[in-house]
Amino acid sequence: MVASLAIPGFELRAALRKRPSLALQPAALAPSDGAEPLIGPVTAAAQQAGLRPGMRMGEALATCPKLVLVEPDPASAELEWEEIIRRLEDSGFAVESTALGTAYFDTRGVERLYGGLEQALKRALAAVGSHWDARVGAATRRFAALAAANVARPGQALVVSDERTEEFLAPLPLRLLGLDERRREELEALGVKRVGQLAGLPGAAVAERLGPDGRSAWSQARGGKRGRIRGRRPPAEVTEELEFPEAVGNELTLRRALATLTEKALTRPERADRFIRKVALSARLVGGASWRRTLTFRDPAGDADRIRLALGPKISEVPAPVMALRLELVEMTEETGRQLELVKPEGAELQSRLQEGLRQVKASTGGGAVATVVEVAPWSRIPEARALFVPRDG
Amino acid sequence: MVSDTGSASAVRSAGRLNEPRAALVEPQADGTPRLVNRLTVEVIREEWRVLDRWWTEEPVNRRYFDVILESGQQVVVFHDDEDGRWFSQRGA
Numbered sequence: 122m123v124a125s126l127a128i129p130g131f132e133l134r135a136a137l138r139k140r141p142s143l144a145l146q147p148a149a150l151a152p153s154d155g156a157e158p159l160i161g162p163v164t165a166a167a168q169q170a171g172l173r174p175g176m177r178m179g180e181a182l183a184t185c186p187k188l189v190l191v192e193p194d195p196a197s198a199e200l201e202w203e204e205i206i207r208r209l210e211d212s213g214f215a216v217e218s219t220a221l222g223t224a225y226f227d228t229r230g231v232e233r234l235y236g237g238l239e240q241a242l243k244r245a246l247a248a249v250g251s252h253w254d255a256r257v258g259a260a261t262r263r264f265a266a267l268a269a270a271n272v273a274r275p276g277q278a279l280v281v282s283d284e285r286t287e288e289f290l291a292p293l294p295l296r297l298l299g300l301d302e303r304r305r306e307e308l309e310a311l312g313v314k315r316v317g318q319l320a321g322l323p324g325a326a327v328a329e330r331l332g333p334d335g336r337s338a339w340s341q342a343r344g345g346k347r348g349r350i351r352g353r354r355p356p357a358e359v360t361e362e363l364e365f366p367e368a369v370g371n372e373l374t375l376r377r378a379l380a381t382l383t384e385k386a387l388t389r390p391e392r393a394d395r396f397i398r399k400v401a402l403s404a405r406l407v408g409g410a411s412w413r414r415t416l417t418f419r420d421p422a423g424d425a426d427r428i429r430l431a432l433g434p435k436i437s438e439v440p441a442p443v444m445a446l447r448l449e450l451v452e453m454t455e456e457t458g459r460q461l462e463l464v465k466p467e468g469a470e471l472q473s474r475l476q477e478g479l480r481q482v483k484a485s486t487g488g489g490a491v492a493t494v495v496e497v498a499p500w501s502r503i504p505e506a507r508a509l510f511v512p513r514d515g
Numbered sequence: 516m517v518s519d520t521g522s523a524s525a526v527r528s529a530g531r532l533n534e535p536r537a538a539l540v541e542p543q544a545d546g547t548p549r550l551v552n553r554l555t556v557e558v559i560r561e562e563w564r565v566l567d568r569w570w571t572e573e574p575v576n577r578r579y580f581d582v583i584l585e586s587g588q589q590v591v592v593f594h595d596d597e598d599g600r601w602f603s604q605r606g607a
Contacts (some may be wrong), residue, residue, distance in 0.1 A: 248587075331598050363528075363529055364528045364529065365529060366529065366530070366531055479562070492530075494532060495529070502565050502567055503565060503567055503575055504533045504604055504605075504606040505531040505532065505533050505534050505535065505566075505604070505606075506531070506607045507532070507533070508530060508531075508532040508533070509529040509530065509531060510529065511534050512530075513527045
Protein backbone atom coordinates (compact mmCIF):
# COMPACT_ATOMS: atom_id res chain seq x y z
CA MET A 122 0.00 0.00 0.00
CA VAL A 123 1.01 3.60 -0.58
CA ALA A 124 0.55 5.74 2.50
CA SER A 125 0.40 9.51 2.60
CA LEU A 126 1.07 11.69 5.60
CA ALA A 127 -0.59 15.10 5.76
CA ILE A 128 -0.13 17.89 8.27
CA PRO A 129 -2.44 20.69 7.13
CA GLY A 130 -1.07 24.20 7.60
CA PHE A 131 2.37 22.84 8.45
CA GLU A 132 4.22 26.13 7.96
CA LEU A 133 1.83 27.93 10.31
CA ARG A 134 2.14 25.17 12.91
CA ALA A 135 5.94 25.37 12.67
CA ALA A 136 5.88 29.17 13.04
CA LEU A 137 3.55 28.84 16.05
CA ARG A 138 5.90 26.47 17.89
CA LYS A 139 7.68 29.56 19.24
CA ARG A 140 4.38 31.28 20.13
CA PRO A 141 2.10 28.42 21.21
CA SER A 142 -0.46 30.75 22.84
CA LEU A 143 -1.45 31.98 19.38
CA ALA A 144 -2.61 28.49 18.35
CA LEU A 145 -5.91 29.08 20.17
CA GLN A 146 -6.42 32.58 18.77
CA PRO A 147 -7.45 33.68 15.27
CA ALA A 148 -4.08 33.64 13.52
CA ALA A 149 -2.88 33.20 9.95
CA LEU A 150 0.46 32.90 8.22
CA ALA A 151 1.42 36.27 6.76
CA PRO A 152 2.41 36.39 3.08
CA SER A 153 6.16 36.30 2.40
CA ASP A 154 7.97 39.45 1.34
CA GLY A 155 7.16 40.42 -2.21
CA ALA A 156 4.40 37.82 -2.55
CA GLU A 157 0.75 38.58 -3.31
CA PRO A 158 -0.97 39.81 -0.11
CA LEU A 159 -2.86 36.58 0.50
CA ILE A 160 -2.98 34.92 3.90
CA GLY A 161 -1.57 31.41 4.31
CA PRO A 162 -2.93 28.61 6.51
CA VAL A 163 -5.19 29.70 9.39
CA THR A 164 -5.82 28.40 12.92
CA ALA A 165 -9.10 26.71 13.90
CA ALA A 166 -10.20 29.89 15.73
CA ALA A 167 -9.59 31.91 12.55
CA GLN A 168 -11.54 29.35 10.54
CA GLN A 169 -14.48 29.73 12.94
CA ALA A 170 -14.28 33.49 12.43
CA GLY A 171 -14.84 32.90 8.71
CA LEU A 172 -11.28 33.04 7.41
CA ARG A 173 -9.94 30.74 4.71
CA PRO A 174 -6.36 30.24 3.46
CA GLY A 175 -5.70 32.26 0.32
CA MET A 176 -8.00 35.16 1.34
CA ARG A 177 -6.81 38.69 0.57
CA MET A 178 -5.18 40.20 3.64
CA GLY A 179 -7.49 43.23 3.64
CA GLU A 180 -10.57 41.05 3.43
CA ALA A 181 -9.27 38.77 6.20
CA LEU A 182 -8.60 41.70 8.55
CA ALA A 183 -12.01 43.20 7.78
CA THR A 184 -13.69 39.86 8.53
CA CYS A 185 -11.73 39.30 11.74
CA PRO A 186 -10.11 42.47 13.15
CA LYS A 187 -8.49 40.42 15.94
CA LEU A 188 -6.56 38.34 13.40
CA VAL A 189 -2.87 37.93 14.27
CA LEU A 190 -0.57 37.62 11.26
CA VAL A 191 2.29 35.24 11.99
CA GLU A 192 5.58 35.91 10.24
CA PRO A 193 6.65 32.90 8.13
CA ASP A 194 9.67 31.05 9.52
CA PRO A 195 10.83 28.89 6.57
CA ALA A 196 14.08 27.80 8.20
CA SER A 197 12.31 26.45 11.31
CA ALA A 198 9.63 24.85 9.15
CA GLU A 199 12.25 23.00 7.09
CA LEU A 200 14.11 21.88 10.18
CA GLU A 201 10.92 20.66 11.88
CA TRP A 202 9.88 18.82 8.72
CA GLU A 203 13.32 17.29 8.44
CA GLU A 204 12.96 16.07 12.05
CA ILE A 205 9.62 14.45 11.25
CA ILE A 206 10.97 12.73 8.13
CA ARG A 207 13.92 11.47 10.11
CA ARG A 208 11.70 10.05 12.84
CA LEU A 209 9.68 8.23 10.17
CA GLU A 210 12.89 6.91 8.62
CA ASP A 211 14.07 5.80 12.05
CA SER A 212 10.86 3.77 12.27
CA GLY A 213 11.79 1.98 9.07
CA PHE A 214 9.72 3.87 6.47
CA ALA A 215 11.28 4.96 3.18
CA VAL A 216 9.85 8.46 2.88
CA GLU A 217 9.31 10.58 -0.22
CA SER A 218 8.65 14.16 0.80
CA THR A 219 6.74 16.20 -1.79
CA ALA A 220 6.17 19.43 0.16
CA LEU A 221 6.35 20.71 3.72
CA GLY A 222 3.63 18.79 5.55
CA THR A 223 3.07 16.17 2.81
CA ALA A 224 4.96 12.92 2.36
CA TYR A 225 4.44 9.45 0.92
CA PHE A 226 5.81 6.16 2.15
CA ASP A 227 5.42 2.53 1.18
CA THR A 228 4.10 0.26 3.91
CA ARG A 229 4.93 -3.09 2.24
CA GLY A 230 8.37 -3.41 3.74
CA VAL A 231 7.29 -2.70 7.31
CA GLU A 232 3.82 -4.27 7.56
CA ARG A 233 5.27 -7.58 8.76
CA LEU A 234 7.58 -5.76 11.16
CA TYR A 235 4.73 -4.00 12.93
CA GLY A 236 2.10 -6.73 12.60
CA GLY A 237 -0.06 -5.38 9.78
CA LEU A 238 -0.99 -2.26 7.85
CA GLU A 239 -3.02 -0.57 10.59
CA GLN A 240 -0.23 -1.03 13.13
CA ALA A 241 2.35 0.29 10.70
CA LEU A 242 0.25 3.43 10.09
CA LYS A 243 -0.23 3.92 13.82
CA ARG A 244 3.49 3.60 14.25
CA ALA A 245 4.00 6.31 11.61
CA LEU A 246 1.58 8.64 13.42
CA ALA A 247 3.33 7.98 16.72
CA ALA A 248 6.70 8.74 15.11
CA VAL A 249 5.40 12.13 13.92
CA GLY A 250 4.10 13.04 17.39
CA SER A 251 0.59 13.99 18.48
CA HIS A 252 1.18 17.77 18.67
CA TRP A 253 1.34 18.06 14.87
CA ASP A 254 -2.23 16.70 14.36
CA ALA A 255 -0.92 14.52 11.54
CA ARG A 256 -3.24 12.28 9.50
CA VAL A 257 -2.39 9.27 7.40
CA GLY A 258 -4.20 7.79 4.43
CA ALA A 259 -3.35 4.53 2.69
CA ALA A 260 -4.50 3.20 -0.66
CA THR A 261 -3.09 1.36 -3.65
CA ARG A 262 -2.71 4.62 -5.58
CA ARG A 263 -0.91 7.80 -4.61
CA PHE A 264 -3.69 10.31 -5.08
CA ALA A 265 -6.22 8.12 -3.28
CA ALA A 266 -3.79 7.89 -0.35
CA LEU A 267 -3.30 11.65 -0.32
CA ALA A 268 -7.05 12.26 -0.50
CA ALA A 269 -7.60 9.81 2.37
CA ALA A 270 -4.99 11.64 4.47
CA ASN A 271 -6.69 14.97 3.77
CA VAL A 272 -10.11 13.61 4.71
CA ALA A 273 -8.94 11.81 7.87
CA ARG A 274 -9.29 13.44 11.30
CA PRO A 275 -6.18 14.50 13.26
CA GLY A 276 -4.39 11.40 14.51
CA GLN A 277 -6.49 9.08 12.31
CA ALA A 278 -5.24 6.53 9.79
CA LEU A 279 -7.73 6.02 6.95
CA VAL A 280 -7.30 3.01 4.66
CA VAL A 281 -9.03 2.87 1.29
CA SER A 282 -9.08 -0.52 -0.40
CA ASP A 283 -8.55 -0.79 -4.16
CA GLU A 284 -12.13 -1.77 -4.90
CA ARG A 285 -13.53 1.13 -2.86
CA THR A 286 -11.19 3.80 -4.30
CA GLU A 287 -13.63 5.07 -6.92
CA GLU A 288 -16.50 5.16 -4.45
CA PHE A 289 -14.33 6.94 -1.87
CA LEU A 290 -13.06 9.61 -4.25
CA ALA A 291 -16.39 10.33 -5.97
CA PRO A 292 -17.97 12.70 -3.39
CA LEU A 293 -14.75 14.61 -2.59
CA PRO A 294 -14.47 18.27 -3.66
CA LEU A 295 -12.39 19.27 -6.69
CA ARG A 296 -10.03 21.36 -4.56
CA LEU A 297 -8.18 18.17 -3.57
CA LEU A 298 -6.96 17.83 -7.15
CA GLY A 299 -3.89 19.71 -8.24
CA LEU A 300 -5.89 22.09 -10.43
CA ASP A 301 -5.36 25.81 -10.45
CA GLU A 302 -8.19 28.07 -9.29
CA ARG A 303 -9.27 29.15 -12.79
CA ARG A 304 -9.52 25.63 -14.14
CA ARG A 305 -11.49 24.56 -11.09
CA GLU A 306 -13.91 27.45 -11.46
CA GLU A 307 -14.26 26.61 -15.14
CA LEU A 308 -15.21 23.06 -14.23
CA GLU A 309 -17.59 24.17 -11.49
CA ALA A 310 -19.29 26.54 -13.93
CA LEU A 311 -19.88 23.48 -16.13
CA GLY A 312 -21.51 21.73 -13.18
CA VAL A 313 -18.52 19.48 -12.37
CA LYS A 314 -18.09 19.99 -8.64
CA ARG A 315 -17.01 16.57 -7.34
CA VAL A 316 -14.07 14.32 -8.11
CA GLY A 317 -16.44 11.54 -9.22
CA GLN A 318 -18.11 13.80 -11.79
CA LEU A 319 -14.72 14.62 -13.33
CA ALA A 320 -13.68 10.94 -13.31
CA GLY A 321 -16.88 10.09 -15.20
CA LEU A 322 -16.02 12.37 -18.15
CA PRO A 323 -14.15 11.04 -21.21
CA GLY A 324 -10.42 11.64 -20.76
CA ALA A 325 -9.92 12.97 -24.29
CA ALA A 326 -12.69 15.54 -23.86
CA VAL A 327 -11.17 16.77 -20.59
CA ALA A 328 -7.73 17.04 -22.20
CA GLU A 329 -9.17 18.96 -25.15
CA ARG A 330 -11.03 21.43 -22.93
CA LEU A 331 -8.55 21.86 -20.04
CA GLY A 332 -5.18 20.89 -21.51
CA PRO A 333 -2.48 18.75 -19.85
CA ASP A 334 -3.30 20.01 -16.31
CA GLY A 335 -6.90 18.95 -16.78
CA ARG A 336 -5.86 15.56 -18.12
CA SER A 337 -3.59 15.06 -15.12
CA ALA A 338 -6.43 16.04 -12.73
CA TRP A 339 -8.76 13.62 -14.53
CA SER A 340 -6.19 10.86 -14.07
CA GLN A 341 -5.94 11.73 -10.35
CA ALA A 342 -9.73 11.70 -10.06
CA ARG A 343 -9.61 8.06 -11.18
CA GLY A 344 -7.18 7.26 -8.36
CA GLY A 345 -3.89 8.48 -9.77
CA LYS A 346 -0.82 6.47 -10.69
CA ARG A 347 0.30 3.45 -8.78
CA GLY A 348 3.75 5.09 -8.90
CA ARG A 349 6.56 3.69 -6.83
CA ILE A 350 7.66 5.57 -3.71
CA ARG A 351 11.21 6.79 -4.01
CA GLY A 352 12.54 7.00 -0.49
CA ARG A 353 15.06 9.76 -0.18
CA ARG A 354 18.66 9.32 0.80
CA PRO A 355 19.09 10.84 4.24
CA PRO A 356 20.84 14.19 3.89
CA ALA A 357 24.22 14.93 5.38
CA GLU A 358 24.29 16.52 8.74
CA VAL A 359 27.11 18.99 8.67
CA THR A 360 25.97 22.41 9.80
CA GLU A 361 27.85 25.44 11.00
CA GLU A 362 26.23 28.41 12.65
CA LEU A 363 27.57 31.78 13.64
CA GLU A 364 25.72 33.90 16.18
CA PHE A 365 26.43 37.61 16.09
CA PRO A 366 26.73 39.73 19.23
CA GLU A 367 24.26 42.13 17.62
CA ALA A 368 22.06 42.15 14.51
CA VAL A 369 24.11 42.52 11.32
CA GLY A 370 22.60 44.20 8.29
CA ASN A 371 25.81 44.90 6.42
CA GLU A 372 26.24 42.71 3.33
CA LEU A 373 30.03 42.73 3.50
CA THR A 374 29.94 41.52 7.10
CA LEU A 375 27.56 38.71 6.14
CA ARG A 376 29.76 37.74 3.20
CA ARG A 377 32.75 37.51 5.53
CA ALA A 378 30.75 35.44 7.97
CA LEU A 379 29.75 33.14 5.08
CA ALA A 380 33.41 32.71 4.15
CA THR A 381 34.22 31.72 7.73
CA LEU A 382 31.31 29.27 7.90
CA THR A 383 32.27 27.69 4.57
CA GLU A 384 35.83 27.17 5.68
CA LYS A 385 34.69 25.67 8.99
CA ALA A 386 32.11 23.35 7.42
CA LEU A 387 34.62 21.98 4.93
CA THR A 388 37.16 21.18 7.63
CA ARG A 389 34.66 19.21 9.73
CA PRO A 390 35.72 15.56 10.13
CA GLU A 391 32.18 14.35 9.24
CA ARG A 392 32.71 15.64 5.74
CA ALA A 393 35.48 13.06 5.31
CA ASP A 394 36.84 14.71 2.14
CA ARG A 395 33.58 14.19 0.27
CA PHE A 396 32.36 16.70 -2.30
CA ILE A 397 29.35 18.91 -1.74
CA ARG A 398 26.31 18.52 -3.97
CA LYS A 399 23.81 20.73 -2.19
CA VAL A 400 24.13 23.47 0.41
CA ALA A 401 21.61 25.56 2.32
CA LEU A 402 22.20 28.99 3.75
CA SER A 403 19.77 30.21 6.37
CA ALA A 404 19.57 33.16 8.70
CA ARG A 405 17.75 33.92 11.92
CA LEU A 406 16.50 37.46 11.47
CA VAL A 407 15.97 40.20 13.98
CA GLY A 408 12.38 39.99 15.24
CA GLY A 409 12.31 36.17 15.17
CA ALA A 410 11.66 35.51 11.47
CA SER A 411 14.01 33.45 9.33
CA TRP A 412 15.32 33.19 5.77
CA ARG A 413 16.67 30.21 3.84
CA ARG A 414 18.05 29.46 0.38
CA THR A 415 19.32 26.19 -1.03
CA LEU A 416 21.73 25.66 -3.89
CA THR A 417 22.59 22.52 -5.86
CA PHE A 418 25.91 22.42 -7.68
CA ARG A 419 26.04 21.12 -11.23
CA ASP A 420 29.48 19.68 -10.43
CA PRO A 421 29.96 18.75 -6.77
CA ALA A 422 32.16 21.34 -5.07
CA GLY A 423 35.11 20.57 -2.88
CA ASP A 424 36.69 23.95 -2.34
CA ALA A 425 35.51 26.77 -0.12
CA ASP A 426 35.92 29.45 -2.79
CA ARG A 427 33.41 27.86 -5.15
CA ILE A 428 30.79 27.44 -2.45
CA ARG A 429 31.35 30.97 -1.21
CA LEU A 430 31.14 32.45 -4.71
CA ALA A 431 27.95 30.54 -5.46
CA LEU A 432 26.23 31.48 -2.20
CA GLY A 433 27.55 35.05 -2.02
CA PRO A 434 24.89 36.64 -4.25
CA LYS A 435 22.13 35.07 -2.13
CA ILE A 436 23.24 37.22 0.82
CA SER A 437 21.86 40.33 -0.88
CA GLU A 438 18.41 38.73 -0.72
CA VAL A 439 18.37 38.63 3.10
CA PRO A 440 15.39 40.85 3.97
CA ALA A 441 16.35 42.03 7.49
CA PRO A 442 19.32 42.29 9.88
CA VAL A 443 20.69 38.89 10.85
CA MET A 444 21.16 37.53 14.37
CA ALA A 445 22.70 34.21 13.27
CA LEU A 446 23.90 32.79 9.96
CA ARG A 447 23.86 29.05 9.30
CA LEU A 448 25.40 26.95 6.54
CA GLU A 449 24.31 23.35 5.97
CA LEU A 450 26.07 20.83 3.76
CA VAL A 451 22.81 19.17 2.80
CA GLU A 452 24.03 16.54 0.39
CA MET A 453 27.48 15.13 -0.27
CA THR A 454 28.91 12.70 -2.79
CA GLU A 455 29.95 9.19 -1.87
CA GLU A 456 33.37 9.41 -3.50
CA THR A 457 36.23 11.16 -1.76
CA GLY A 458 38.87 11.25 -4.47
CA ARG A 459 38.86 13.14 -7.74
CA GLN A 460 42.15 13.65 -9.42
CA LEU A 461 41.79 17.14 -10.78
CA GLU A 462 45.41 18.30 -10.37
CA LEU A 463 48.76 16.61 -10.55
CA VAL A 464 50.68 19.25 -8.63
CA LYS A 465 49.32 20.82 -5.47
CA PRO A 466 48.57 24.52 -5.99
CA GLU A 467 50.99 26.98 -4.46
CA GLY A 468 50.37 27.41 -0.76
CA ALA A 469 48.52 24.12 -0.30
CA GLU A 470 51.50 22.56 1.49
CA LEU A 471 51.81 25.59 3.74
CA GLN A 472 48.09 25.47 4.43
CA SER A 473 48.26 21.82 5.46
CA ARG A 474 51.22 22.54 7.80
CA LEU A 475 49.30 25.42 9.33
CA GLN A 476 46.27 23.19 9.86
CA GLU A 477 48.47 20.60 11.55
CA GLY A 478 49.99 23.29 13.80
CA LEU A 479 46.56 24.52 14.79
CA ARG A 480 45.48 20.98 15.60
CA GLN A 481 48.49 20.64 17.87
CA VAL A 482 47.70 23.90 19.68
CA LYS A 483 44.13 22.77 20.11
CA ALA A 484 45.22 19.38 21.42
CA SER A 485 47.48 20.95 24.02
CA THR A 486 45.25 23.82 25.16
CA GLY A 487 41.73 22.50 24.58
CA GLY A 488 38.79 23.63 22.48
CA GLY A 489 38.21 27.33 21.92
CA ALA A 490 41.92 28.16 22.14
CA VAL A 491 42.23 28.76 18.42
CA ALA A 492 40.14 31.46 16.85
CA THR A 493 39.96 33.22 13.52
CA VAL A 494 39.73 36.99 13.44
CA VAL A 495 37.09 38.13 10.95
CA GLU A 496 37.07 41.78 10.02
CA VAL A 497 33.45 42.81 9.81
CA ALA A 498 33.45 46.60 9.81
CA PRO A 499 37.04 47.87 9.65
CA TRP A 500 35.80 51.39 8.97
CA SER A 501 33.87 51.60 12.26
CA ARG A 502 34.82 54.32 14.74
CA ILE A 503 34.00 51.92 17.57
CA PRO A 504 37.04 49.62 18.00
CA GLU A 505 35.12 46.58 19.24
CA ALA A 506 32.78 46.72 16.23
CA ARG A 507 35.62 46.31 13.71
CA ALA A 508 36.39 42.61 14.07
CA LEU A 509 35.01 39.41 15.56
CA PHE A 510 36.87 36.32 16.66
CA VAL A 511 35.36 33.00 15.77
CA PRO A 512 36.46 29.82 17.56
CA ARG A 513 37.63 27.13 15.15
CA ASP A 514 38.00 23.41 15.43
CA GLY A 515 40.07 22.45 12.41
CA MET B 516 30.87 30.69 23.67
CA VAL B 517 29.37 27.41 22.56
CA SER B 518 31.31 24.89 20.59
CA ASP B 519 29.84 21.51 19.88
CA THR B 520 32.33 19.31 18.19
CA GLY B 521 30.73 16.10 19.36
CA SER B 522 27.84 16.28 16.91
CA ALA B 523 27.74 17.10 13.26
CA SER B 524 26.15 20.43 13.97
CA ALA B 525 28.11 23.23 15.59
CA VAL B 526 27.04 26.62 16.83
CA ARG B 527 29.81 29.12 17.36
CA SER B 528 29.25 32.36 19.11
CA ALA B 529 31.45 35.03 17.66
CA GLY B 530 33.05 37.32 20.21
CA ARG B 531 34.10 40.93 19.81
CA LEU B 532 37.76 41.69 19.45
CA ASN B 533 39.13 44.58 21.54
CA GLU B 534 36.18 44.68 23.93
CA PRO B 535 36.56 47.56 26.45
CA ARG B 536 37.73 46.53 29.91
CA ALA B 537 36.79 48.38 33.08
CA ALA B 538 39.70 50.59 34.22
CA LEU B 539 40.50 52.36 37.49
CA VAL B 540 40.88 55.99 36.48
CA GLU B 541 41.06 59.06 38.66
CA PRO B 542 40.15 62.13 36.62
CA GLN B 543 41.11 65.76 37.10
CA ALA B 544 38.57 68.57 37.35
CA ASP B 545 38.56 69.04 33.56
CA GLY B 546 37.78 65.35 32.98
CA THR B 547 41.25 64.32 31.80
CA PRO B 548 42.79 61.24 33.52
CA ARG B 549 45.31 61.85 36.31
CA LEU B 550 45.83 58.23 37.44
CA VAL B 551 45.20 55.07 35.41
CA ASN B 552 45.25 51.81 37.36
CA ARG B 553 46.99 53.71 40.21
CA LEU B 554 49.80 54.90 37.90
CA THR B 555 50.33 58.59 37.18
CA VAL B 556 49.63 59.81 33.70
CA GLU B 557 52.78 61.48 32.37
CA VAL B 558 51.56 62.62 28.98
CA ILE B 559 48.22 62.78 27.21
CA ARG B 560 49.25 62.12 23.62
CA GLU B 561 45.89 62.52 22.04
CA GLU B 562 42.28 63.08 22.92
CA TRP B 563 39.19 62.47 20.77
CA ARG B 564 35.48 61.85 20.98
CA VAL B 565 33.36 59.11 19.46
CA LEU B 566 29.66 59.84 19.11
CA ASP B 567 27.85 57.06 17.25
CA ARG B 568 24.66 55.02 17.14
CA TRP B 569 22.75 57.96 18.64
CA TRP B 570 19.74 56.78 16.66
CA THR B 571 19.65 53.43 18.48
CA GLU B 572 18.77 52.42 22.02
CA GLU B 573 22.46 51.88 22.73
CA PRO B 574 24.13 55.15 21.77
CA VAL B 575 27.93 55.42 21.98
CA ASN B 576 29.26 58.58 23.60
CA ARG B 577 32.94 58.23 24.57
CA ARG B 578 35.81 60.57 25.35
CA TYR B 579 39.06 58.79 24.48
CA PHE B 580 42.57 59.55 25.84
CA ASP B 581 45.79 58.06 24.51
CA VAL B 582 48.14 58.35 27.50
CA ILE B 583 51.69 57.44 28.57
CA LEU B 584 51.92 56.28 32.19
CA GLU B 585 54.82 56.76 34.58
CA SER B 586 55.85 53.15 33.86
CA GLY B 587 56.33 54.09 30.22
CA GLN B 588 53.31 52.02 29.17
CA GLN B 589 51.01 53.43 26.51
CA VAL B 590 47.29 52.97 27.23
CA VAL B 591 44.08 54.11 25.61
CA VAL B 592 41.28 54.82 28.07
CA PHE B 593 37.87 56.33 27.56
CA HIS B 594 35.14 57.78 29.68
CA ASP B 595 31.72 56.45 28.75
CA ASP B 596 29.53 59.54 28.98
CA GLU B 597 26.42 57.35 28.81
CA ASP B 598 27.03 55.45 32.05
CA GLY B 599 29.83 57.52 33.61
CA ARG B 600 32.39 54.68 33.79
CA TRP B 601 36.03 54.43 32.62
CA PHE B 602 37.39 51.71 30.35
CA SER B 603 40.68 50.83 28.74
CA GLN B 604 40.71 49.54 25.18
CA ARG B 605 43.19 48.08 22.74
CA GLY B 606 42.95 48.72 19.04
CA ALA B 607 41.51 52.22 19.47
